[in-house]
Amino acid sequence: MFRMMHGLLLIMTLLTYNSCQPTSGNINLATNGSSSYVIVLPDEATKNETKAAKLLQEYMQRICGASLQIIPEKTYQEQPSIFIGNTEHTNAVAAAPLKGEAFFIASDKRDVYIKGGSGKGVIYGVYTLLEDYFGCRKYADIPVSVPVSKSLQLPQQLMDKQEPAFLYRETYYPAAFDNEYLEWHKLHRFEDLWGVWGHSFFKILPPKTYFSTHPEYYALVNGQRQPSQLCLSSQATFKAVTDYLRTAISDNPDALYWSVAPEDGGGFCTCDECSKVTKEEGGVQGPLIRFINRVAATFPDQQFTTLAYQYTAHPPLKTKPAKNVWIMLSSIDAYRHEPLATIASAAAFRKDLEGWGAITDNLFLWDYTTQFTNYLAPFPDYDNLQPNLQYLKDHKVKGVFSQGSGDTYSDMAAYNSYLQAKLLWNPALTTAEITDEFMNGYYGKAGPFVKQYLQALTTTLHTTKTLLDIYGNPVNNYNNYLSPEAIDQYSSLLDKAEKAVEGNNTLLTRIYNARLPLEYTVLQQSRFFGTEKFGYLVPEGNEYVVNPRWPERVKKFTAQSKAAGVKELSEGGGNADAYQREWETIFARKWISSLAFRAKVALLHPWAEDYPAKKEQTLTDGLQGDKDFSINWLFIYGKDLVATIDMGTAHTVKEVQMNFLQDARHYIFNPTDIIIEISNDGNTFSPAGKQQTTPVAAEEYDARINNFRFSLPALQARYVRVTGRCLQTIPAWRDAAPGKKAAICCDEIYVR
Structure with a gap:
């Protein structure tokens, strides 16, 4: 990338465009609110070239009041000009073709030239002129900040040529849903580039439409066809997928990419042929890559993407992706307090990235920059964004989907989007430089304190x-x-x-x-x-x-x-x-008094370290849980709840009550049965009550709190032991990965 120093140019512009007097080394584009310049377009201008010219015309009028005429090159008569797009004059300045969405902004002693490569490169050039040289800013999905000056200047003999570091650049925050913000910051939307995006098996062959009549399209799991994934060795599946794509491509010929990728979860096919390929390739990524290669061969003029994600994260042992197949890796398992290049939790990701890089040059990344369980939680990963993107660029990644909170506001959403946008175009920029500029511009005098x-x-x-x-x-x-x-x-x-x-x-x-x-x-x-x-x-x-x-x-x-x-x-x-x-x-909710309030609790099996709540004291802290399993629930994974409560002294016990959470989406199920025992010495326990629970109905994913009460005949006890037996096998309809176990969640044990 060849470009003059951003800071020097911006300082020079800010120092000069307010001056009414000509300055040596500068071009006077406007003086005292008027301009002798015209904007020159190619005789047969493209849509993007025309838009770029109109944008420049609009913003120059807003900045200095001058209204520049837009003319075709054939009517040009040697007057001072700003040449936009693929004009003959621009090509005379720099005839070499520009790669992709690259652009340049150039000047000689009088005229200015802006040219872009493919796509919106020429529009990006105009927006860069407005920002880097004229002082305009688009900080968020808010109106552009436009400085007002009667005079406008630009350095002579300028050559600012820029090429994007990544072919595909998307930051997924509210600001990026603003069309001008998107173009201003040279970003993309997956909806604009992909005909089908992301986890796409069931977008192509939705089970509600096809499973009852064509179960052979779907995965064979535990000896039965299930609508969990597709069967990728089936000729019927291949024909159905290619038939769908043939129609979809015809209906949307402008789409650049088509995703053929598994659903989010397990349940991959174990039929004989799929199992054979899985063994040969070292995992279920094998059938996937072979399948998408066949699809790509059927449509050689199209580009296809698939996901190297969880079960398909590792590169196959034998088969390389076809030339028109792009692999989109995921960094989902990495923690975010350190850069991807060094953090231990990203070790597997780094190995997979290198492995895929050894067999293909077509790599995208699906990255994550927010807390998905709590969008508003402070999430200070800001300093890692630049080293992460530089690391990805250095490891052959050509496109990044940086998934934030989408169209909903989240922690520092405007700042995150702005920082990511700048770094996706050029990760060599520093976080400090971008941050200072954003903080001062977006927050004004409050900027230093927000920083x-x-x-x-x-x-x-x-x-x-x-x-x-x-x-x-x-x-x-x-x-x-x-x-x-x-x-x-x-x-x-x-x-x-x-x-x-x-x-x-x-x-x-x-x-x-x-x-x-x-x-x-x-x-x-x-x-x-x-x-x-x-x-x-x-x-x-x-x-x-x-x-x-x-x-x-x-x-x-x-x-x-x-x-x-x-x-x-x-x-x-x-x-x-x-x-x-x-x-x-x-x-x-009325607070419930309990003989067990703040009593000591001993557990036979430990709580899950990822969801500690108050550890064993969660059962006697006087608080009920709600439908969020991560707050005020004692979460035990794969083991029975066996909790012994020591009330300190003996009491007459008439009732024991507790809640269990049912949340199949997170593999949390009611205990199969609940047993209450009491004791006075903590060693010898007597049974006091037992209930069996009703198994959850098939396909029931809504979180629900279930209350269980046990009436006791006024028994004397110091200790109460509650046992909730964990479900041993996750229901087949929940589609659990091999080795996945059920969890059990109890919120509070009340003793009266």
Whole structure:
């Protein structure tokens, strides 16, 4: 890439375009609000060339008031000109073809030349002129910031040639749903490039349409055809897929790529032929690559993509992807507190990346830059974006889908999108350079304090040695980088940010939005703390009631979330109104007194380390769980719940009550049966009650809380032991991977 220094050019432009006097070494494009220049297009201009010319015309008028005429090259009469696109004059300046969406901005002593390669390269050139040389900015899905000056200048003898580091560039945040933002920052949308995208087997052959009449299209699992994946050795499947694609390609001839990729999950075919190929190729990626190669050979003029993801992550042992097949790898298993190049959790990904790179040059990456379980959780991976993209570029990756929160607002969404957009075009830029420019432009005088807030988040993340997980939970970070003490520190910095822009409602709103993740964390953690300090409950007599400030606090959070554009609080989860309703349910729930409140608990089997809650004390902290299994539920994986509660002294026990969670989506099932035992010495236990549960109905994925009560005939006991037997085999309809076990979740054991 050949380009003059961005910083020097920007400084030169800012110093000169406000001057009314000609400056040596500069071209005067406009003086005192008028211009002698015209915009020259090729005689047969393309759609993109015409759009680029109109954009330049519009923004020059907005900047300096001058209205430049757009003319075809055949009417050009040696007047001062800005040549746009593939004109003869532009080709005389630089005749060499431009690669892909590359462009150049050039000038001689009088005229200016902007030319692009394929696609929207010429439009990118105009937007770069507006940003790097005229001082315009498009920070988010908001109006462009346009400086106003009667005079406009550009350096003479300029040659700014830029080529994208990646062929495909997408940052998936709300700003990127704005069409001008997309073009301004040289980004793509998968909807515009792919005829079929992502996990596509069932987009091509939906089971609801075909499974009953053509079960042979689908995977053979445990001896039965199941609508979990496709059978890739079946000639019938191949014909059905190619028939679909033939029609789809005809209907959408402009699509650049077509995805033929497995569904998200397991259940791959184990028929004799698929199993044979799987063995030969070292995994289920074998049948997949052989299948997509056959499809690609049927349509040699088309480009196909598939996913190297989870079960298909490893490169095959024998078969190489065809020349018109692109492999999209996934970095889903990596934690995010360190760069992909060094973090231990990405070791398998790095090995797979090198393995695929050894057999194909066609590599894309599906990357992740948000916490999908809690979009509003502070997620300080900001400093890793630049080294990650540079690492990917150095390892032959040619395209990146950087998956954020989609069209819903999330932690630092505007900043994340802006930073990623700049780095996807040129990962050699520094995060500090981009950050400073964004903070000062988007937040004004509050920018330095917002920057300090992000630095404090990142520093505390590292000093507390916290794992940053895309499927984490801010509740679990209550004792590290999101501790109440740390949140107080962060809040004080945002207080300073608010004070710096007092009276400016636009900038204040942006600070309020930046603060939303902290408020969300406080609210979520208050459910966890419950009756303790920082909890939503406060003592009243011998019981606990809702903190009277909390309902109003939740309402304020809900209103601010909606104003910020929060459409979902998690991937596939509820919106701000649903969150309000969750809290209203919690507020209406009367706190239940229990003989076991804060009693000691001993477990036979340990809790799951990924979802620790309050460990064994989760069962006696006085708090009920809701449908989110990661808060206030004791999560035990693959083992029975065997919990012995020591109430300290003997009591007359008349009732034992508890809830179990049913959430098949996360492999959480009711116990098969529940047993209650009591003891006075903690060694000898007597049975006191037993219930068998009803097996879950087929295809039931909605989370549900099930209550179980046991009435006892006024028995004396100090110890109560509750056993919930874990489901031994996950139902076939849930389609579990080999070795996957069921989990059991209990929230609180009440003893009366």
